[in-house]
Amino acid sequence: MRRALILSGLVTAAAGASACAVPSYEAEPVSVYQWERRQQAVERDYAERQRLCRITKDDDPRKEELCRGVSGVED
Numbered sequence: 806m807r808r809a810l811i812l813s814g815l816v817t818a819a820a821g822a823s824a825c826a827v828p829s830y831e832a833e834p835v836s837v838y839q840w841e842r843r844q845q846a847v848e849r850d851y852a853e854r855q856r857l858c859r860i861t862k863d864d865d866p867r868k869e870e871l872c873r874g875v876s877g878v879e880d
Contacts, residue, residue, distance in 0.1 A: 851875075 834840045858872040 834843050854871065854875050858868075858875045861868050861871050
């Protein structure tokens with residue numbers, strides 16, 4: 806009985822914690838205009854990451870994080 810009570814408490818706690826998590830769902834665009842806007846936003850974000858990687862000094866501890874996944878930037 807005690808084991809079942811503890812197990813149900815853990816399940817309840819896990820369900821409660823997952824309810825507070827930020828959902829990672831992002832609705833897919835449905836129109837051509839929405840797809841274009843999404844693609845432009847992705848391109849702007851990537852260009853900004855390239856710029857930050859390019860201007861960050863090599864001895865900066867953030868360099869690796871900023872340049873992760875960025876190609877076309879000379880070290």
